[in-house]
Amino acid sequence: xxxxxxxxxxxxxxxxxxxxxxxxxxxxxxxxxxxxxxxxxxxxxxxxxxxxxxxxxxxxxxxxxxxxxxxxxxxxxxxxxxxxxxxxxxxxxxxxxxxxxxxxxxxxxxxxxxxxxxxxxxxxxxxxxxxxxxxxxxxxxxxxxxxxxxxxxxxxxxxxxxxxxxxxxxxxxxxxxxxxxxxxxxxxxxxxxxxxxxxxxxxxxxxxxxxxxxxxxxxxxxxxxxxxxxxxxxxxxxxxxxxxxxxxxxxxxxxxxxxxxxxxxxxxxxxxxxxxxxxxxxxxxxxxxxxxxxxxxxxxxxxxxxxxxxxxxxxxxxxxxxxxxxxxxxxxxxxxxxxxxxxxxxxxxxxxxxxxxxxxxxxxxxxxxxxxxxxxxxxxxxxxxxxxxxxxxxxxxxxxxxxxxxxxxxxxxxxxxxxxxxxxxxxxxxxxxxxxxxxxxxxxxxxxxxxxxxxxxxxxxxxxxxxxxxxxxxxxxx
Amino acid sequence: xxxxxxxxxxxxxxxxxxxxxxxxxxxxxxxxxxxxxxxxxxxxxxxxxxxxxxxxxxxxxxxxxxxxxxxxxxxxxxxxxxxxxxxxxxxxxxxxxxxxxxxxxxxxxxxxxxxxxxxxxxxxxxxxxxxxxxxxxxxxxxxxxx
Numbered sequence: 001x002x003x004x005x006x007x008x009x010x011x012x013x014x015x016x017x018x019x020x021x022x023x024x025x026x027x028x029x030x031x032x033x034x035x036x037x038x039x040x041x042x043x044x045x046x047x048x049x050x051x052x053x054x055x056x057x058x059x060x061x062x063x064x065x066x067x068x069x070x071x072x073x074x075x076x077x078x079x080x081x082x083x084x085x086x087x088x089x090x091x092x093x094x095x096x097x098x099x100x101x102x103x104x105x106x107x108x109x110x111x112x113x114x115x116x117x118x119x120x121x122x123x124x125x126x127x128x129x130x131x132x133x134x135x136x137x138x139x140x141x142x143x144x145x146x147x148x149x150x151x152x153x154x155x156x157x158x159x160x161x162x163x164x165x166x167x168x169x170x171x172x173x174x175x176x177x178x179x180x181x182x183x184x185x186x187x188x189x190x191x192x193x194x195x196x197x198x199x200x201x202x203x204x205x206x207x208x209x210x211x212x213x214x215x216x217x218x219x220x221x222x223x224x225x226x227x228x229x230x231x232x233x234x235x236x237x238x239x240x241x242x243x244x245x246x247x248x249x250x251x252x253x254x255x256x257x258x259x260x261x262x263x264x265x266x267x268x269x270x271x272x273x274x275x276x277x278x279x280x281x282x283x284x285x286x287x288x289x290x291x292x293x294x295x296x297x298x299x300x301x302x303x304x305x306x307x308x309x310x311x312x313x314x315x316x317x318x319x320x321x322x323x324x325x326x327x328x329x330x331x332x333x334x335x336x337x338x339x340x341x342x343x344x345x346x347x348x349x350x351x352x353x354x355x356x357x358x359x360x361x362x363x364x365x366x367x368x369x370x371x372x373x374x375x376x377x378x379x380x381x382x383x384x385x386x387x388x389x390x391x392x393x394x395x396x397x398x399x400x401x402x403x404x405x406x407x408x409x410x411x412x413x414x415x416x417x418x419x420x421x422x423x424x425x426x427x428x429x430x431x432x433x434x435x436x437x438x439x440x441x442x443x444x445x446x447x448x449x450x451x452x453x454x455x456x457x458x459x460x461x462x463x464x465x466x467x468x469x470x471x472x473x474x475x476x477x478x
Numbered sequence: 479x480x481x482x483x484x485x486x487x488x489x490x491x492x493x494x495x496x497x498x499x500x501x502x503x504x505x506x507x508x509x510x511x512x513x514x515x516x517x518x519x520x521x522x523x524x525x526x527x528x529x530x531x532x533x534x535x536x537x538x539x540x541x542x543x544x545x546x547x548x549x550x551x552x553x554x555x556x557x558x559x560x561x562x563x564x565x566x567x568x569x570x571x572x573x574x575x576x577x578x579x580x581x582x583x584x585x586x587x588x589x590x591x592x593x594x595x596x597x598x599x600x601x602x603x604x605x606x607x608x609x610x611x612x613x614x615x616x617x618x619x620x621x622x623x624x
Contacts, residue, residue, distance in 0.1 A: 254580055258548055261577040265598050265605070266494035272602035273501065292494045412551055424517075424550060 070143070070162035073150065078103045078119055081157065090143065090164055092136040108132040108140065115145075122147035122158050130165065142166045252310075259303055259430070266296035299430070306432035313439045318359045325399070326352030328360075329388045332367040339375045343384055347371075351390035354397065358468040362440050367401065369433045370461050374403035376429065379456070381405055397469050404458040413450050437463075444468045484541030484617055488514045489521040489557065490575075491549050495598070499544070499575075502609035510617055513540065518552025521545070522560055525567055540570060542616055547576040547583055555586050562591040569623050571616065 064071050070087025072080055080101050088095040091106055107115050111131040121127045128146040135141055143162045150157040270292045277285040329349040333340065340347065356363055371386060378384045387402040408416065415421055417438040421431050441448045444467030452459040490496045496514050503512060515521050521543075524531040531537035543561065547554035554574065561567045571593040576583070579597050587595050596612070599605045 254578075255548070258576075258578050261600070262492055262495070265577060265600055266492065266498070268600055269498045269602040269605055270494065292497065296494055409551075415551075421550070 070160075070164075072103070072160040072162065074103060074119070074158040074160060076119070076123065076156055076158065078115070087162055090135070090141055090162065091133060106133050108134055118145060118147055119158065122160075123149050123156065125149070130169075140166075142169050256303075256307055260300065263296040263300040263303070267293060267300075270296070303430045303432075306430045306436070310432055310436050310439065313362065313436065313443060318361060320358050321360050322355060322357050323360050323363065324352060325349070325354040325356065325388070325390055328356070328364050328367055331364045332371055332388075335364075335368050336372050336375065339372060340386075343375050343378055345375060345378065345384040345386055347386045347388065349388045354390045354399075356465060356468040358444060358465070362443070363465070363468060366437050366440050366463065369437045370401040373433055373461075374401060374405060374459070377405045377424075377459070378403065379406035396464055396466075398462050398464055400460055400462045402458065402460040407452040407455045407457040407459050408450060409455055410452065413452065416450065417448065441465065483510045484622075485511045485513060485538045486542055486544060486617075487521070487524060487540035488512055488544045489516075489518070489549065489554065490514065490544075490546045491516045492546075495546070498605060499609065502606050503613065505606060506610040506613050508609070508613040508617060510613075511538065513537065517550040518554060518557045519550075521549075521557050522552065525561065525570075541622060543570055543572045544575050545572055547574060547578050547587075555583070555590065558587060558590045558592055571620070571622055573612070573616065 064084050065086075067084070068086055070090050071082075071084045072087060073082040075081055080099055080103055083095060083098040085095060088098045091098060104112055104115055108131070114129055115131055118127055118129045118131075126146070126148045128144060130142055130144050133141045133143050142165050144165045146161045146163075147158055148160075150159045270289050274286060274289040274293065277289055326349065329352070333347055333349075367388065371388070374386050375384075381404055383404070385404050387400075389402075390397060390399045392398070417434045421435070438448050441463045444465040446464040446466055446468075448461065448463040450459055450461050488496060488499055490499065493516075496516075500512060500514075503510070513524065515524055520531075523529050524537055525540070525543075527534065527537060527539075545554050545557060549557070554576070558572055558574070561570060561572055568591075573594040573596060574587050574592055575596050575598060577598045584595055594616075596608060599608055
């Protein structure tokens with residue numbers, strides 16, 4: 001390893017050599033710059049090479065001519081001192097016509113102020129700006145000018161690089177258009193979306209409507225079903241009622257024909273007896289025959305009357321009117337006054353104000369028949385009494401006709417209301433009276449029953465008339 | 479025919495019809511005792527010898543019952559049923575004599591073991607003839623335990 005003094009002296013030697021060569025180079029450069037020399041020799045590794053000024057400028061010129069950008073040298077007032085071939089090509093003019101021309105003359109008039117600003121600003125530093133150029137064939141080319149100051153000795157010049165940005169700008173514009181288009185498309189799409197949204201909302205709304213319709217339809221259907229079920233129930237009820245009515249009618253016809261046939265047998269037979277007895281001039285027998293004949297014809301007449309009456313119930317409908325129990329009782333007592341007087345019955349009426357609403361004649365018939373019936377079965381009662389009244393049993397208004405006559409064996413308490421049912425074979429009447437009463441009561445949706453502790457204990461007929469009582473209540477509200 | 483003549487129990491609510499039966503018997507020289515009651519309850523009381531019918535002298539046991547169907551209190555068919563379901567009475571022949579020709583009545587009567595079912599003729603001569611035949615058949619030719 002060499003020692004330090006050696007290295008220091010070697011380095012100092014090299015430094016001195018470098019300083020010398022630098023001084024030589026500086027001298028050469030100044031000489032070239034000042035035009036003092038036209039060339040110089042440079043010692044290189046491949047021998048010495050001579051560089052002239054021309055030789056030094058040639059590569060720059062080639063470089064400038066071969067670049068794609070336009071390159072210009074301008075005077076401060078914009079006269080083109082130098083332009084490369086590409087710039088002339090941009091203008092579609094021969095370079096000879098470009099050099100020496102004023103740059104402004106190639107620029108679209110609209111851009112003249114901008115150009116002036118650029119030229120002015122370039123003196124203070126690097127600037128750039130875009131200007132439009134009208135080419136020889138009339139097309140417009142957009143140029144981007146990059147300008148800077150070029151100081152040559154005392155003279156200030158400008159150098160410029162021009163780039164054709166027409167395509168670029170067009171691309172930008174296209175891009176802008178594209179973006180615009182895109183925006184439009186987005187807007188359209190947004191509109192479409194909004195429309196779709198609206199459509200969907202409409203659809204949803206319609207669905208809601210459809211659902212509502214369906215629900216309504218369902219409700220209607222349910223109602224319809226209920227109505228039909230009710231109709232069915234009422235039809236079934238009607239069928240039952242009809243069946244009941246049919247059975248009743250059948251029984252009516254059966255008993256009517258039987259009970260009508262009975263006096264016919266009597267009459268025909270006794271007419272024959274009468275003939276025989278008249279032939280035999282048997283006065284006693286004749287009288288007896290006539291008595292039977294009279295009884296039978298009377299019975300037949302009564303039976304026909306009662307049958308007619310019975311068949312009328314439920315068919316003849318008079319206008320419903322309001323009537324109090326007192327009024328109905330008064331009518332009854334005057335209708336059966338003869339019978340009451342004959343038997344010496346004392347009648348007591350209570351609950352006179354109880355109001356009813358219905359066919360007045362039909363309602364009166366109830367009390368009339370019951371009072372008549374009570375008179376008929378007074379028996380040997382020395383102080384015959386009949387009591388007409390009304391009592392409240394729970395929510396029910398129950399009317400009654402009470403007597404202190406012979407009473408009824410509890411076994412026959414139901415049977416006595418049957419059609420043509422005669423309690424006592426010797427009693428007058430057709431057996432229709434109580435059946436008639438029952439039918440009227442049922443017409444007003446009521447019930448009728450008799451209570452008696454037994455024979456000789458008197459009887460009390462009870463009945464309800466909800467159809468006449470409730471009707472009245474409604475009537476009062478109105 | 480046994481020693482004593484058969485007692486007839488007539489159950490008939492129509493006095494006139496009872497009179498017709500009586501007269502027809504008389505006309506046909508049927509001399510049997512004819513006991514008459516006017517309703518179903520009385521008929522059963524008679525047969526069971528209850529109440530006013532408890533004395534066998536005045537209310538002798540009947541050898542045949544002539545029964546109307548539609549009767550007060552207890553219906554003829556119920557009287558028939560009572561007779562035929564009671565072993566003590568079941569052997570007594572029961573002949574229905576009614577105006578009813580209703581099939582239902584005939585069927586019910588037969589189902590309740592009626593011995594004969596006769597419909598009252600509307601014609602006097604026929605009624606008379608029917609009673610004559612009845613007398614011959616049930617009172618002369620027919621044999622019964624009574």
